Amino acid sequence: MRLLVTREDYFDAAMTLLAKEGEGKLKISSLCKALNVTTGSFYGYFGSLDGFVDEFLVYWEQSQTDRIVELSNAPADPVQRVHLMKNLAAQIPHNAEAAIRSWAHTNVRVAEAQKRVDTRRQRALSDILLPGVRTRRQANRLAFMGITLLVGLQQWRAPVTKKDFDMLFDEYESVILSRMAGDAAAS
Structure with missing residues:
Protein backbone atom coordinates (compact mmCIF):
# COMPACT_ATOMS: atom_id res chain seq x y z
CA MET A 1 0.00 0.00 0.00
CA ARG A 2 1.06 3.56 -0.67
CA LEU A 3 1.39 5.71 2.38
CA LEU A 4 0.40 9.03 0.87
CA VAL A 5 -1.58 10.06 -2.15
CA THR A 6 -2.92 13.49 -3.01
CA ARG A 7 -6.22 14.66 -4.42
CA GLU A 8 -4.37 15.21 -7.69
CA ASP A 9 -3.25 11.57 -7.68
CA TYR A 10 -6.91 10.56 -7.52
CA PHE A 11 -7.81 12.98 -10.31
CA ASP A 12 -4.98 11.71 -12.51
CA ALA A 13 -6.06 8.12 -11.84
CA ALA A 14 -9.62 9.07 -12.80
CA MET A 15 -8.42 10.57 -16.09
CA THR A 16 -6.52 7.36 -16.83
CA LEU A 17 -9.53 5.17 -15.96
CA LEU A 18 -11.82 7.32 -18.07
CA ALA A 19 -9.43 7.18 -21.03
CA LYS A 20 -8.94 3.42 -20.87
CA GLU A 21 -12.28 2.10 -19.65
CA GLY A 22 -14.90 4.85 -19.71
CA GLU A 23 -17.05 6.36 -17.00
CA GLY A 24 -18.63 3.01 -16.07
CA LYS A 25 -15.36 1.98 -14.43
CA LEU A 26 -14.96 5.17 -12.43
CA LYS A 27 -15.65 3.69 -9.02
CA ILE A 28 -14.10 4.09 -5.60
CA SER A 29 -12.66 0.58 -5.67
CA SER A 30 -11.14 1.12 -9.14
CA LEU A 31 -9.52 4.39 -8.09
CA CYS A 32 -8.13 2.92 -4.88
CA LYS A 33 -6.83 -0.14 -6.71
CA ALA A 34 -5.14 2.04 -9.33
CA LEU A 35 -3.40 4.01 -6.58
CA ASN A 36 -2.78 0.99 -4.33
CA VAL A 37 -4.53 2.61 -1.36
CA THR A 38 -7.39 1.69 0.94
CA THR A 39 -10.88 3.11 0.55
CA GLY A 40 -10.32 4.97 3.83
CA SER A 41 -7.91 7.25 1.99
CA PHE A 42 -10.57 8.02 -0.59
CA TYR A 43 -13.28 8.71 1.98
CA GLY A 44 -10.87 10.87 3.96
CA TYR A 45 -10.47 13.19 0.98
CA PHE A 46 -13.88 13.11 -0.69
CA GLY A 47 -16.48 11.58 1.64
CA SER A 48 -18.35 9.91 -1.21
CA LEU A 49 -18.18 9.22 -4.93
CA ASP A 50 -20.44 12.23 -5.52
CA GLY A 51 -18.02 14.41 -3.55
CA PHE A 52 -15.18 13.08 -5.65
CA VAL A 53 -17.02 13.71 -8.92
CA ASP A 54 -17.73 17.31 -7.93
CA GLU A 55 -14.06 17.96 -7.13
CA PHE A 56 -12.86 16.02 -10.15
CA LEU A 57 -14.97 18.15 -12.50
CA VAL A 58 -13.54 21.35 -10.99
CA TYR A 59 -10.03 19.92 -11.35
CA TRP A 60 -10.69 18.96 -14.97
CA GLU A 61 -12.03 22.41 -15.80
CA GLN A 62 -9.09 24.15 -14.15
CA SER A 63 -6.31 21.90 -15.40
CA GLN A 64 -7.53 21.34 -18.94
CA THR A 65 -9.05 24.75 -19.65
CA ASP A 66 -8.04 27.53 -17.27
CA ARG A 67 -4.36 26.51 -17.18
CA ILE A 68 -4.18 26.26 -20.99
CA VAL A 69 -5.88 29.63 -21.42
CA GLU A 70 -3.53 31.28 -18.95
CA LEU A 71 -0.45 29.88 -20.68
CA SER A 72 -1.77 30.75 -24.15
CA ASN A 73 -2.32 34.35 -23.16
CA ALA A 74 1.30 34.80 -22.11
CA PRO A 75 2.85 35.69 -25.50
CA ALA A 76 2.03 39.19 -26.76
CA ASP A 77 2.30 38.18 -30.43
CA PRO A 78 -1.05 36.85 -31.77
CA VAL A 79 0.67 34.32 -34.04
CA GLN A 80 2.67 32.91 -31.14
CA ARG A 81 -0.49 32.72 -29.04
CA VAL A 82 -2.29 30.71 -31.74
CA HIS A 83 0.65 28.34 -32.11
CA LEU A 84 0.98 27.86 -28.35
CA MET A 85 -2.75 27.21 -27.95
CA LYS A 86 -2.54 24.51 -30.63
CA ASN A 87 0.43 22.86 -28.93
CA LEU A 88 -1.28 22.92 -25.53
CA ALA A 89 -4.53 21.56 -26.98
CA ALA A 90 -2.53 18.65 -28.40
CA GLN A 91 -1.63 17.66 -24.84
CA ILE A 92 -5.22 17.39 -23.62
CA PRO A 93 -6.10 13.82 -22.60
CA HIS A 94 -8.38 13.33 -25.60
CA ASN A 95 -9.60 9.83 -24.74
CA ALA A 96 -10.55 10.90 -21.22
CA GLU A 97 -12.35 13.93 -22.66
CA ALA A 98 -14.29 11.70 -25.04
CA ALA A 99 -15.33 9.58 -22.02
CA ILE A 100 -16.36 12.73 -20.12
CA ARG A 101 -18.51 13.79 -23.09
CA SER A 102 -20.15 10.36 -23.11
CA TRP A 103 -20.68 10.56 -19.35
CA ALA A 104 -22.33 13.97 -19.80
CA HIS A 105 -25.21 12.26 -21.62
CA THR A 106 -26.19 10.41 -18.43
CA ASN A 107 -25.10 12.73 -15.61
CA VAL A 108 -26.49 16.24 -15.20
CA ARG A 109 -23.53 17.51 -13.14
CA VAL A 110 -21.08 16.27 -15.76
CA ALA A 111 -23.21 17.80 -18.52
CA GLU A 112 -23.14 21.18 -16.74
CA ALA A 113 -19.37 20.99 -16.34
CA GLN A 114 -18.97 19.98 -19.98
CA LYS A 115 -21.04 22.96 -21.07
CA ARG A 116 -18.95 25.32 -18.90
CA VAL A 117 -15.73 23.89 -20.32
CA ASP A 118 -16.90 24.19 -23.92
CA THR A 119 -18.17 27.74 -23.39
CA ARG A 120 -14.96 28.75 -21.60
CA ARG A 121 -12.78 27.20 -24.30
CA GLN A 122 -14.67 28.88 -27.11
CA ARG A 123 -14.58 32.27 -25.38
CA ALA A 124 -10.87 31.90 -24.59
CA LEU A 125 -10.00 30.88 -28.13
CA SER A 126 -12.00 33.81 -29.48
CA ASP A 127 -10.12 36.16 -27.14
CA ILE A 128 -6.78 34.73 -28.30
CA LEU A 129 -7.76 35.17 -31.96
CA LEU A 130 -9.30 38.64 -31.64
CA PRO A 131 -6.04 40.67 -31.77
CA GLY A 132 -5.21 39.07 -35.12
CA VAL A 133 -8.56 39.40 -36.90
CA ARG A 134 -10.74 42.35 -37.64
CA THR A 135 -13.89 41.67 -35.66
CA ARG A 136 -15.20 39.77 -32.68
CA ARG A 137 -17.57 38.02 -35.07
CA GLN A 138 -14.65 36.60 -37.09
CA ALA A 139 -12.86 35.56 -33.89
CA ASN A 140 -16.02 33.85 -32.64
CA ARG A 141 -16.50 31.96 -35.90
CA LEU A 142 -12.90 30.75 -35.97
CA ALA A 143 -13.15 29.73 -32.30
CA THR A 161 -3.19 10.08 -32.47
CA LYS A 162 -0.58 12.80 -32.72
CA LYS A 163 -0.62 12.29 -36.49
CA ASP A 164 -4.39 12.90 -36.74
CA PHE A 165 -4.30 15.85 -34.35
CA ASP A 166 -1.36 17.48 -36.14
CA MET A 167 -2.87 16.97 -39.58
CA LEU A 168 -6.16 18.57 -38.58
CA PHE A 169 -4.86 21.37 -36.37
CA ASP A 170 -1.90 22.30 -38.56
CA GLU A 171 -4.48 22.94 -41.27
CA TYR A 172 -6.71 24.85 -38.84
CA GLU A 173 -3.74 26.94 -37.74
CA SER A 174 -2.93 27.76 -41.38
CA VAL A 175 -6.55 28.88 -41.93
CA ILE A 176 -6.27 31.19 -38.91
CA LEU A 177 -2.90 32.57 -39.97
CA SER A 178 -4.19 33.17 -43.52
CA ARG A 179 -7.16 35.04 -42.11
CA MET A 180 -4.88 37.08 -39.86
CA ALA A 181 -2.55 37.92 -42.74
CA GLY A 182 -5.49 38.89 -44.97
CA ASP A 183 -6.97 41.08 -42.27
CA ALA A 184 -3.59 42.73 -41.61
CA ALA A 185 -3.15 43.44 -45.33
CA ALA A 186 -6.64 44.93 -45.56
CA SER A 187 -5.99 47.30 -42.64
Whole structure:
Protein backbone atom coordinates (compact mmCIF):
# COMPACT_ATOMS: atom_id res chain seq x y z
CA MET A 1 0.00 0.00 0.00
CA ARG A 2 1.06 3.56 -0.67
CA LEU A 3 1.39 5.71 2.38
CA LEU A 4 0.40 9.03 0.87
CA VAL A 5 -1.58 10.06 -2.15
CA THR A 6 -2.92 13.49 -3.01
CA ARG A 7 -6.22 14.66 -4.42
CA GLU A 8 -4.37 15.21 -7.69
CA ASP A 9 -3.25 11.57 -7.68
CA TYR A 10 -6.91 10.56 -7.52
CA PHE A 11 -7.81 12.98 -10.31
CA ASP A 12 -4.98 11.71 -12.51
CA ALA A 13 -6.06 8.12 -11.84
CA ALA A 14 -9.62 9.07 -12.80
CA MET A 15 -8.42 10.57 -16.09
CA THR A 16 -6.52 7.36 -16.83
CA LEU A 17 -9.53 5.17 -15.96
CA LEU A 18 -11.82 7.32 -18.07
CA ALA A 19 -9.43 7.18 -21.03
CA LYS A 20 -8.94 3.42 -20.87
CA GLU A 21 -12.28 2.10 -19.65
CA GLY A 22 -14.90 4.85 -19.71
CA GLU A 23 -17.05 6.36 -17.00
CA GLY A 24 -18.63 3.01 -16.07
CA LYS A 25 -15.36 1.98 -14.43
CA LEU A 26 -14.96 5.17 -12.43
CA LYS A 27 -15.65 3.69 -9.02
CA ILE A 28 -14.10 4.09 -5.60
CA SER A 29 -12.66 0.58 -5.67
CA SER A 30 -11.14 1.12 -9.14
CA LEU A 31 -9.52 4.39 -8.09
CA CYS A 32 -8.13 2.92 -4.88
CA LYS A 33 -6.83 -0.14 -6.71
CA ALA A 34 -5.14 2.04 -9.33
CA LEU A 35 -3.40 4.01 -6.58
CA ASN A 36 -2.78 0.99 -4.33
CA VAL A 37 -4.53 2.61 -1.36
CA THR A 38 -7.39 1.69 0.94
CA THR A 39 -10.88 3.11 0.55
CA GLY A 40 -10.32 4.97 3.83
CA SER A 41 -7.91 7.25 1.99
CA PHE A 42 -10.57 8.02 -0.59
CA TYR A 43 -13.28 8.71 1.98
CA GLY A 44 -10.87 10.87 3.96
CA TYR A 45 -10.47 13.19 0.98
CA PHE A 46 -13.88 13.11 -0.69
CA GLY A 47 -16.48 11.58 1.64
CA SER A 48 -18.35 9.91 -1.21
CA LEU A 49 -18.18 9.22 -4.93
CA ASP A 50 -20.44 12.23 -5.52
CA GLY A 51 -18.02 14.41 -3.55
CA PHE A 52 -15.18 13.08 -5.65
CA VAL A 53 -17.02 13.71 -8.92
CA ASP A 54 -17.73 17.31 -7.93
CA GLU A 55 -14.06 17.96 -7.13
CA PHE A 56 -12.86 16.02 -10.15
CA LEU A 57 -14.97 18.15 -12.50
CA VAL A 58 -13.54 21.35 -10.99
CA TYR A 59 -10.03 19.92 -11.35
CA TRP A 60 -10.69 18.96 -14.97
CA GLU A 61 -12.03 22.41 -15.80
CA GLN A 62 -9.09 24.15 -14.15
CA SER A 63 -6.31 21.90 -15.40
CA GLN A 64 -7.53 21.34 -18.94
CA THR A 65 -9.05 24.75 -19.65
CA ASP A 66 -8.04 27.53 -17.27
CA ARG A 67 -4.36 26.51 -17.18
CA ILE A 68 -4.18 26.26 -20.99
CA VAL A 69 -5.88 29.63 -21.42
CA GLU A 70 -3.53 31.28 -18.95
CA LEU A 71 -0.45 29.88 -20.68
CA SER A 72 -1.77 30.75 -24.15
CA ASN A 73 -2.32 34.35 -23.16
CA ALA A 74 1.30 34.80 -22.11
CA PRO A 75 2.85 35.69 -25.50
CA ALA A 76 2.03 39.19 -26.76
CA ASP A 77 2.30 38.18 -30.43
CA PRO A 78 -1.05 36.85 -31.77
CA VAL A 79 0.67 34.32 -34.04
CA GLN A 80 2.67 32.91 -31.14
CA ARG A 81 -0.49 32.72 -29.04
CA VAL A 82 -2.29 30.71 -31.74
CA HIS A 83 0.65 28.34 -32.11
CA LEU A 84 0.98 27.86 -28.35
CA MET A 85 -2.75 27.21 -27.95
CA LYS A 86 -2.54 24.51 -30.63
CA ASN A 87 0.43 22.86 -28.93
CA LEU A 88 -1.28 22.92 -25.53
CA ALA A 89 -4.53 21.56 -26.98
CA ALA A 90 -2.53 18.65 -28.40
CA GLN A 91 -1.63 17.66 -24.84
CA ILE A 92 -5.22 17.39 -23.62
CA PRO A 93 -6.10 13.82 -22.60
CA HIS A 94 -8.38 13.33 -25.60
CA ASN A 95 -9.60 9.83 -24.74
CA ALA A 96 -10.55 10.90 -21.22
CA GLU A 97 -12.35 13.93 -22.66
CA ALA A 98 -14.29 11.70 -25.04
CA ALA A 99 -15.33 9.58 -22.02
CA ILE A 100 -16.36 12.73 -20.12
CA ARG A 101 -18.51 13.79 -23.09
CA SER A 102 -20.15 10.36 -23.11
CA TRP A 103 -20.68 10.56 -19.35
CA ALA A 104 -22.33 13.97 -19.80
CA HIS A 105 -25.21 12.26 -21.62
CA THR A 106 -26.19 10.41 -18.43
CA ASN A 107 -25.10 12.73 -15.61
CA VAL A 108 -26.49 16.24 -15.20
CA ARG A 109 -23.53 17.51 -13.14
CA VAL A 110 -21.08 16.27 -15.76
CA ALA A 111 -23.21 17.80 -18.52
CA GLU A 112 -23.14 21.18 -16.74
CA ALA A 113 -19.37 20.99 -16.34
CA GLN A 114 -18.97 19.98 -19.98
CA LYS A 115 -21.04 22.96 -21.07
CA ARG A 116 -18.95 25.32 -18.90
CA VAL A 117 -15.73 23.89 -20.32
CA ASP A 118 -16.90 24.19 -23.92
CA THR A 119 -18.17 27.74 -23.39
CA ARG A 120 -14.96 28.75 -21.60
CA ARG A 121 -12.78 27.20 -24.30
CA GLN A 122 -14.67 28.88 -27.11
CA ARG A 123 -14.58 32.27 -25.38
CA ALA A 124 -10.87 31.90 -24.59
CA LEU A 125 -10.00 30.88 -28.13
CA SER A 126 -12.00 33.81 -29.48
CA ASP A 127 -10.12 36.16 -27.14
CA ILE A 128 -6.78 34.73 -28.30
CA LEU A 129 -7.76 35.17 -31.96
CA LEU A 130 -9.30 38.64 -31.64
CA PRO A 131 -6.04 40.67 -31.77
CA GLY A 132 -5.21 39.07 -35.12
CA VAL A 133 -8.56 39.40 -36.90
CA ARG A 134 -10.74 42.35 -37.64
CA THR A 135 -13.89 41.67 -35.66
CA ARG A 136 -15.20 39.77 -32.68
CA ARG A 137 -17.57 38.02 -35.07
CA GLN A 138 -14.65 36.60 -37.09
CA ALA A 139 -12.86 35.56 -33.89
CA ASN A 140 -16.02 33.85 -32.64
CA ARG A 141 -16.50 31.96 -35.90
CA LEU A 142 -12.90 30.75 -35.97
CA ALA A 143 -13.15 29.73 -32.30
CA PHE A 144 -16.40 27.85 -32.98
CA MET A 145 -14.63 26.06 -35.82
CA GLY A 146 -11.70 25.12 -33.58
CA ILE A 147 -13.85 23.75 -30.74
CA THR A 148 -15.95 21.81 -33.24
CA LEU A 149 -12.82 20.29 -34.77
CA LEU A 150 -11.49 19.31 -31.34
CA VAL A 151 -14.73 17.75 -30.14
CA GLY A 152 -15.29 16.03 -33.46
CA LEU A 153 -11.82 14.52 -33.47
CA GLN A 154 -12.20 13.33 -29.88
CA GLN A 155 -15.52 11.67 -30.67
CA TRP A 156 -14.51 10.19 -34.01
CA ARG A 157 -11.06 8.81 -33.29
CA ALA A 158 -10.09 6.62 -30.39
CA PRO A 159 -7.38 6.98 -29.60
CA VAL A 160 -6.63 10.43 -30.96
CA THR A 161 -3.19 10.08 -32.47
CA LYS A 162 -0.58 12.80 -32.72
CA LYS A 163 -0.62 12.29 -36.49
CA ASP A 164 -4.39 12.90 -36.74
CA PHE A 165 -4.30 15.85 -34.35
CA ASP A 166 -1.36 17.48 -36.14
CA MET A 167 -2.87 16.97 -39.58
CA LEU A 168 -6.16 18.57 -38.58
CA PHE A 169 -4.86 21.37 -36.37
CA ASP A 170 -1.90 22.30 -38.56
CA GLU A 171 -4.48 22.94 -41.27
CA TYR A 172 -6.71 24.85 -38.84
CA GLU A 173 -3.74 26.94 -37.74
CA SER A 174 -2.93 27.76 -41.38
CA VAL A 175 -6.55 28.88 -41.93
CA ILE A 176 -6.27 31.19 -38.91
CA LEU A 177 -2.90 32.57 -39.97
CA SER A 178 -4.19 33.17 -43.52
CA ARG A 179 -7.16 35.04 -42.11
CA MET A 180 -4.88 37.08 -39.86
CA ALA A 181 -2.55 37.92 -42.74
CA GLY A 182 -5.49 38.89 -44.97
CA ASP A 183 -6.97 41.08 -42.27
CA ALA A 184 -3.59 42.73 -41.61
CA ALA A 185 -3.15 43.44 -45.33
CA ALA A 186 -6.64 44.93 -45.56
CA SER A 187 -5.99 47.30 -42.64
